[in-house]
Amino acid sequence: MGVLVLLSLVLITVSFRSSALDGVQGTAAGILKPFEVAADRISRPFRDAVSWGRGLVDAKSQNKQLKARIQTLQQQLSLDEGAVQQNVQLKAALNYRGLPSIKNFRRVNASVAVNPQSAIDQSVAITAGTNDGVRAGDVVIDPVTGGLVGTVDRAFPSVARVTLLTDSQSAATSIDLTSPTAVGIIQPGGGGSDALVLDLVSKSKVVREGDTIVTAGSLGKSTLQSIFPRGIPVGTVTSQSSNDVNPFKNIQVKPLVDFSSLQSVIVLVPSTR
């Protein structure tokens, strides 16, 4: 037993302090990938049946709500289309060069092979790696909602680890889409829930409940360029308040992405790579 404990301690030290074991770990993880995918495929029909049953319970009430929402969104869409056209024409006329947006990135689709393993684990393993152009620091979004999922933490040849936005060490400069001067840092709210907090927003800025929060790109105060392209939706404001003690607003944000049931993701790889 002593030998095994010693071996574990050596593994922890080498793996934590250097990247000497990354090659071996990447190869081993690549070998395990087909088994994980097979297990996922075998269990998928059962999981689908469970979600179908769950969905059926809420279907009627959701149907009513969604019909009403479609009407509102159709009106909004016709207004937005006009604004987009005008925006394109104005940008062309001014030869305007904006911040990098999602359009400047190649999309690498990957499925989630390994979910978070415990309450304190806020990372997933995905089935794309350096062979697909994925590198540590690349931004990951949700294919369904387009919302921000997190960033690639470690990349191996055929797999990569993604740290979710709900991890305590994740943060991204974000803005309120309705009031773009309200710039802050989006970070996890803590307490084990998926709620996020938009911190460091000045009290003088106007932020309303229901506003959409998106990534700011390079608008932060740092001299370094943000790794997040501008305009990735993060979530909607659920509450906002301020008090005399805190110099900043207290803004709670509900994420757009359902982090508890990620099936697949899109990694944004810079087109220049």
Add this chain to the structure above:
Amino acid sequence: MNGLKAALVLFVAALFQLSVLTEYRQFRTASIVLVALLAIALLRGSVFGAVAGFGTGLLLDTATLGTLGITSLLLTVFGFWIGRYGETTARDRFHAPFLSVAVVTGLYAFGLVGLQFVLGQPAPAGLVARGLPLALLLNLVLTLPVYALIRRLFPPLELGDRVREVRLLG
């Protein structure tokens, strides 16, 4: 033969945990791998438990792309400890698997937090403490079928096989 069987059982348990069980947030606190490992350790002894724990931990660390050795260290220690408990006092007692799973579930959760803390990674002990009752409940529920299955695969050793483990004096 026992080693091969144990490797296969733990590999299937690990795959089930990695790809299926953790799909649902409520079940993320449960660990079918831990339950299976403790059942094997109880039935096959300390050295077998330690080796199985080390291998399983390495498999989990590799698949999750985490820091190698963290899970191995914990599972080696708990595999050995529960194996020793099985060798000395607990082998034929009904409550042994339940007691082992309950104690190790708590120690494993806080052991993981402790190691994360030592490595300077986020270690939210409060979050783990809040999730512990559910983890205990789920692991104890899993213990009954998993232990029954593993007991069929690894029948308790006969007295003749056991004398090598605990030397009889006098």
